[in-house]
Amino acid sequence: MKSKKNKPLHITCDECGTRTKTVLTNPTHHSRLPSGRWVKMAFQNVEAEECPNCGSRYYSGETLHQMEDALQKAFRSRRRKLAA
Numbered sequence: 001m002k003s004k005k006n007k008p009l010h011i012t013c014d015e016c017g018t019r020t021k022t023v024l025t026n027p028t029h030h031s032r033l034p035s036g037r038w039v040k041m042a043f044q045n046v047e048a049e050e051c052p053n054c055g056s057r058y059y060s061g062e063t064l065h066q067m068e069d070a071l072q073k074a075f076r077s078r079r080r081k082l083a084a
Contacts, residue, residue: 011058013051020049025057029067033075041071 011020025048030040046067049058059067 011049013054013056015056016051016054018051018053020051020056020058023048023050023057025050027057027059027067029071031068031071033072039071039075041067041074043067043070 010022012018013020024045026042026044027046027048028040028042030038032038046059046063048063050056
């Protein structure tokens, strides 16, 4: 999931102050659905900024919204299949 702008953030790490580097990660995103149920989904090749010193990762707001949308869509389609 790459940012549409493909512009690296290169921010300063909040934990140690080191400049971050752009990396591809395989995160697991946890979310609460409107029903109150907690669900999780694994993603692959998600762009993030990672601190080479302490390992902290930072995702853009756009990336987090894309992950949340994918999770919501996957859950809705699974629920429809179960109801049919």
